[in-house]
Amino acid sequence: MRFTDELRQKADPIWKASFDHPFVQGLGDSTLPLDRFRYYVLQDAYYLSHFAKTQALAAAKADSLEVTNSMAKHVQGTYEAELDLHRTFMKQLNISEKDQQSFEPAPTAYAYTSHMYRASQFGQLGDVIAAILPCYWLYAEIGEQLKDKTPKEPVYQTWIQAYHSDWFMTLVKEQIDRLDQLAETASEKEKERWTDLFLKSSQYEYLFWEMAYTLEICRWTPIVI
Secondary structure, eight states: OOHHHHHHHHHHHHHHHHHHSHHHHHHHHSOSOHHHHHHHHHHHHHHHHHHHHHHHHHHHHOSSHHHHHHHHHHHHHIIIIIHHHHHHHHHHTTOOHHHHHTOOOOHHHHHHHHHHHHHHHHSOHHHHHHHHHHHHHHHHHHHHHHTTOOOSSHHHHHHHHHHSSHHHHHHHHHHHHHHHHHHTTOOHHHHHHHHHHHHHHHHHHHHHHHHHHTTOOSSOOOOOO
16 A cells, blocks of 8 residues: 555545535535635635745755756646636635735634644655645545536636646646655654644645635634623
């Protein structure tokens, strides 16, 4: 069994919770309230801006120029494809420039990006890949599960198509293969650390759906009695 197969097996209960979450199910059957998706788009754009920086940090930690180049392409892909997709969503959802300027990251989004930066600052390439891989892989599996759905809401259909595409699947496979290659020469201690990072990111992925579905408060305001 490959190292990533072991990771996927260990994360399965968490991923199943994501698959069954009303946010994810609502994308497929159009039961997701649009204000939840609007909130998600703003939070996810924030997340992706830091995800791209984490990818860049992975590029800097690579031992070979080939891997550095590959990770740099992933940064470009995040910017050109995913963030461009979010810009399209923002137009469709009437998210104004003022809305974007007044944006505050929710605690979950802030914590997830901080988790990735921690892996990048204190770890090596394998640590970074382990921390960011669930974002790639889980979305690909959700795209696969929802591929035959035909939601009435056009933005939901666009979202599903984006994460069930040959382009995205190629990126996912690259990162899975990269972590498996690193695992071939990694110590047991390193693989234990990568497993912990992978599972924590998987938990954050679930919490991200929950954050958007419940419209998590972005800034706490004390009540004066």
